[in-house]
Amino acid sequence: MGLPARLTETPGGDGRPAFGDPTSTAALTRCVAMDPAAFAAGHWGRTPLLSRAAELDNPAGFTDLLSPADADELLSRRGLRTPFLRVAKDGDLLPAARYTGGGGSGAEITDQVLDERVLRLYAEGATLVLQGLHRIWPPLVDFTRELGLALGQPLQVNAYLTPAGSQGFATHYDTHDVFVLQVDGHKHWRIHPPVLPDPLERQPWGGHADEVSAVASGPPALDVVLAPGDALYLPRGWLHSAQAQEAGSLHLTVGIRALTRYALVEELLALAGEDRRLRATLPFGLDVADPEQVEPELTETVAALRDWLLHADPESVADRLRERSWPAGRPAPIRPMAQAAVAAAVAADSRVAVRRGLPWRLVPGAPGRIVLRLFDRTLDLPEGCADALRTVLSGTAVRVGDLPGLDGDADRLVLVRRLLREAVLVPA
Structure with missing residues (x-):
């Protein structure tokens, strides 16, 4: 099973989502110390891969993605609410009421993360799990998008902060592949072969708890301590447990929610x-x-x-898979107010490009119309826009006045202005 190739426009004019972009391999090479093609052939969906910091091209390790200071910022000053934080101790998740409360004047909510409660639990040996960081922390928003393009799959990112000597969760398996990126401290990982190869999301490890326990008591397939800058790839189903060493540990887990x-x-x-x-x-x-x-x-x-x-x-199956998979990922963020200003001021000499990571498909519509399908909506446009749409959606920055197939700059500006306001295009 290889990594997916870029899905591009076919000669028949049937555009495809921009997932699977092989030019987006920089994020992947931060996670695996081998050529992406070799990783795809030898490890993807099959076996774990340990990549040491010295083998990876990461001068600063992974602290640029989320440092301990960044984690403290999220826990103390960003007004996090559940479920962006979970807390685990002795293998069990703690009730959210133990670390959340009212937001104070002007924030009439009852589930805001309270830093003093988090401090107490962490000092008592609890593991803090920051969830959904691919949606709220800018460096991880960008990194996750690029890695998702390289893999052709939607991703999620959690951070695990574990006190010295503690273990947040007992031996278990995940129902999705993961990259473990060690940011700070050291963590001892024990990896065992699957008891259920390639489990589905509806087949969590709890349904095989006795088998998991029996296999976990035997010799591990991989017994390693991850140091800052190290990375570990684990296919779904592989059993694992991790324990912080002499100091606290911070690692990122990138979950790959692949279709099966x-x-x-x-x-x-x-x-x-x-x-x-x-x-x-x-x-x-x-x-x-x-x-x-x-x-x-x-x-x-x-x-x-x-x-x-x-x-x-x-075609019908592909339509249903699109409806299932496209909403699971997010294209590059846009700045709504700045984008609106660009749309209002766009001119023939302006340069625009398709929004990075935006899945799209161009299909025939009613007579004289063409439909642009996006991850959350469809746009119905005159068929005469087809050549201009194919050009601007190709991924290359283009001058508005050079768009083909339209009668003049006035028509080009009407089309581009709408695509900017629909967040299909961005200024190049």
Whole structure:
């Protein structure tokens, strides 16, 4: 299984999302000490990979993404609310009421993180988990977007702050791949092979707790201490536990929420309702607890499903996968007020480009129309805009006055102004 290639416009004019951009490998090479193609062939979705700081091109380690001082800033001055913080101790999550409270005058909320309570819990050995940092901390917003483009997958980022000698969670597995980026301190990781290879999100480790415990008691496949600047890739399903050493530890976990073939199965089954045979009512009086009565109905249903699957429409499945996957990621942030000002002042000599990381698809619409599908909406536009749209969505910065297929600068400005206001384009 290789890393996804960039999805680009086909000769037929069918644009594709900008996920899977191989030019966005700088973020990936911060996480793996090997060529991305070799990583894809040898480790992606298969086996762990340890990359030491000396092997990675990270002069400052990962402190530029989130330092201990940055974590303190988030915990004390940014008004975090749940669920952006979780706290764990002795393998269990603590109730949010133990570290949240009222926001004070002018902030009439009851679940704001209170720094003095966080301090007390951390001093008592609790692990602090800052969640959703890919949405709230600018360096991680940018890093996550670039890494997501390289991998072709939506990502999430959590930070784990563990006091000296403490372990936040017992041995477990995740249902998504992760990159562990050690920022500060040292942490001892014990990695064991999966008890359930490639688990789905609906197959968490708690359902295999006895097996996890039994495997975790045996010799680990990987027993390492991560130091600042080290990185560790773990495919989903691999068992792991981690304990801070002589001082506190801060590491980032980048979760990769990849689609699976089971997602294809789910979407196929959702579409199978189009087949009348599969919508048929079971016979009157059928005893569903009797295998002998169920067997002929099962046989006929499987035959009908097989017939339907042989003629399943890839376009319909792709549409459903798009609706599932596109909203899971976010394109590059825009500055609403600045963007509005640019849209108002745009001119023929202005240069614009498509918003970085924006998934899009250009498809025919009603007669004389063309539809631009985005991750959260669709834009219906005159068919005469098609050439200009393909040009400006190509990823290359372009001068507004050079857009093809339109009668003059007035039409070009109308189109570009709308695309700026719809956050499709940004100033180059």
